[in-house]
Amino acid sequence: MAERKRIVVVGGGAAGIGLCRSLARRFRDTHDVTLIDRNRTHVWKPLLHEVAAGVLDPNLEEVGYGGHAARWGYRFFRGALEKIDRERQVVTTSPLLDEDGDVLLDRHEIAYDWLILAFGGVSNDFGIPGVRDHALFLEDRGQADRFRQKLLNACLRANARRAEGEDATVPIVIVGGGATGVELSAELVHAARALNSYGLESFPSDAMRITLLEAGPRLLPALGEDVVAKVEDELTSIGVDVRTGAKVTEVRADAVSVEGMEDLPATLVLWATGIRGDPAVADMSDLELSKADRILVNPDLRTVTDDHILAIGDCAHCEPPGQDGPIPPRAQAAHQMADHAVEVIAAVEAGRTPEPFTYRDHGALVSLSRFATVGSLMGNLAGGRVAIEGRLARAAYLSLYRLHIISMHGWLRGLARLAAKQLGRAVRPQIKLH
Numbered sequence: 001m002a003e004r005k006r007i008v009v010v011g012g013g014a015a016g017i018g019l020c021r022s023l024a025r026r027f028r029d030t031h032d033v034t035l036i037d038r039n040r041t042h043v044w045k046p047l048l049h050e051v052a053a054g055v056l057d058p059n060l061e062e063v064g065y066g067g068h069a070a071r072w073g074y075r076f077f078r079g080a081l082e083k084i085d086r087e088r089q090v091v092t093t094s095p096l097l098d099e100d101g102d103v104l105l106d107r108h109e110i111a112y113d114w115l116i117l118a119f120g121g122v123s124n125d126f127g128i129p130g131v132r133d134h135a136l137f138l139e140d141r142g143q144a145d146r147f148r149q150k151l152l153n154a155c156l157r158a159n160a161r162r163a164e165g166e167d168a169t170v171p172i173v174i175v176g177g178g179a180t181g182v183e184l185s186a187e188l189v190h191a192a193r194a195l196n197s198y199g200l201e202s203f204p205s206d207a208m209r210i211t212l213l214e215a216g217p218r219l220l221p222a223l224g225e226d227v228v229a230k231v232e233d234e235l236t237s238i239g240v241d242v243r244t245g246a247k248v249t250e251v252r253a254d255a256v257s258v259e260g261m262e263d264l265p266a267t268l269v270l271w272a273t274g275i276r277g278d279p280a281v282a283d284m285s286d287l288e289l290s291k292a293d294r295i296l297v298n299p300d301l302r303t304v305t306d307d308h309i310l311a312i313g314d315c316a317h318c319e320p321p322g323q324d325g326p327i328p329p330r331a332q333a334a335h336q337m338a339d340h341a342v343e344v345i346a347a348v349e350a351g352r353t354p355e356p357f358t359y360r361d362h363g364a365l366v367s368l369s370r371f372a373t374v375g376s377l378m379g380n381l382a383g384g385r386v387a388i389e390g391r392l393a394r395a396a397y398l399s400l401y402r403l404h405i406i407s408m409h410g411w412l413r414g415l416a417r418l419a420a421k422q423l424g425r426a427v428r429p430q431i432k433l434h
């Protein structure tokens with residue numbers, strides 16, 4: 001009997017978790033699939049702003065890797081990638097520590113025939129002083145939980161001071177006018193409006209002061225000007241202070257400095273200015289990287305350095321022919337790359353040359369919480385972007401999430417989960433206060 005080949009996937013995020021299910025199904029009889037992730041559970045990243053604002057309970061969204069692996073026939077290994085030894089075709093994970101810092105599991109080696117890197121990116125702080133020390137990020141569930149806890153504590157404190165007659169507020173500065181910053185601003189307004197009826201009786205919604213800063217001339221550069229104008233109007237009408245052309249020069253514990261403006265007081269600063277590759281990758285391997293530390297891949301998603309290593313999702317820098325610039329770090333791109341990676345392995349093993357990856361941009365949509373959903377879809381008939389809003393935009397916005405659920409759980413279980421979520425919405429509180 002032929003020896004089984006080993007496919008190792010590092011990172012079970014938007015790209016990796018559905019990929020493991022697909023690989024395990026496609027290569028059931030010939031390959032062993034192993035997923036390595038530093039966390040025990042998966043929460044889809046585009047939901048993190050809702051988790052941060054407290055309008056979504058992450059416990060109801062998370063998927064345990066162990067259970068998912070057992071269900072779909074792959075192995076899960078918890079650990080953080082530390083080293084890639086290309087010569088021996090072995091990856092090493094760093095020692096796994098418990099909550100007290102004691103070693104749970106020592107450094108570990110896992111051998112591969114195929115290695116697929118899908119470990120995402122890190123927030124780009126552009127080296128601006130104080131960002132790493134004082135700002136919060138939305139890179140994973142832990143960080144979103146931390147933001148929510150700090151937000152609730154700040155609101156509770158302000159509520160108590162207001163009950164004593166003080167005019168206490170909670171100023172929040174969100175840096176970055178992309179989808180994350182815009183969507184979080186709207187979710188925070190929604191949360192602030194709900195807090196009052198959840199026991200913070202002295203805390204009116206306008207006591208949460210939200211300022212959204214964007215260094216460029218306008219929000220959401222990926223969207224058309226008409227759509228962006230609508231977003232700005234809507235944010236302003238719900239009370240968000242939107243400032244474009246605002247270049248942050250420093251973040252301190254209680255304020256943000258902006259070029260040419262007065263300092264902005266800030267109890268909380270959320271940094272959402274985009275994603276770059278993890279600089280640690282340069283120490284882990286000799287893979288060739290872009291200037292932004294993303295792994296350089298050929299058009300078929302195999303790395304330019306090694307034919308047996310693929311990189312997909314936010315950690316990859318891919319510029320296939322005909323593509324105007326590198327593929328953007330987005331969930332829809334991550335999902336499509338995951339599908340393509342399966343075909344690449346199948347093609348190479350069948351002795352064929354793999355097809356180049358083709359990115360299908362389905363458009364960009366922005367959800368302003370319960371207030372509005374706007375964006376544009378790629379319209380084949382119109383031959384370009386078509387602006388949409390309202391219910392149609394909401395349905396299109398949710399379709400990406402639904403596709404992710406189905407890619408993780410299959411049609412039957414995926415639809416059952418979506419139905420359960422819909423039912424749950426009717427009985428759950430509007431915000432998570434713990």
Ligand SMILES: Cc1cc2nc3c(=O)[nH]c(=O)nc-3n(C[C@H](O)[C@H](O)[C@H](O)COP(=O)(O)OP(=O)(O)OC[C@H]3O[C@@H](n4cnc5c(N)ncnc54)[C@H](O)[C@@H]3O)c2cc1C
Binds near residue numbers: 011038333
């Ligand atoms: C708030 C927010 C909203 C967004 N909204 C949208 C949207 O509406 N539409 C859209 O298209 N995109 C959106 N995005 C972007 C989208 O989430 C990312 O592009 C997508 O998640 C990238 O997928 P990925 O699999 O490459 O990485 P990720 O989803 O980030 O997954 C990376 C995985 O790798 C693991 N990992 C990291 N380092 C290591 C290591 N050293 N060892 C082991 N495991 C590791 C992590 O634990 C994680 O599970 C949003 C992002 C955010 C933060």
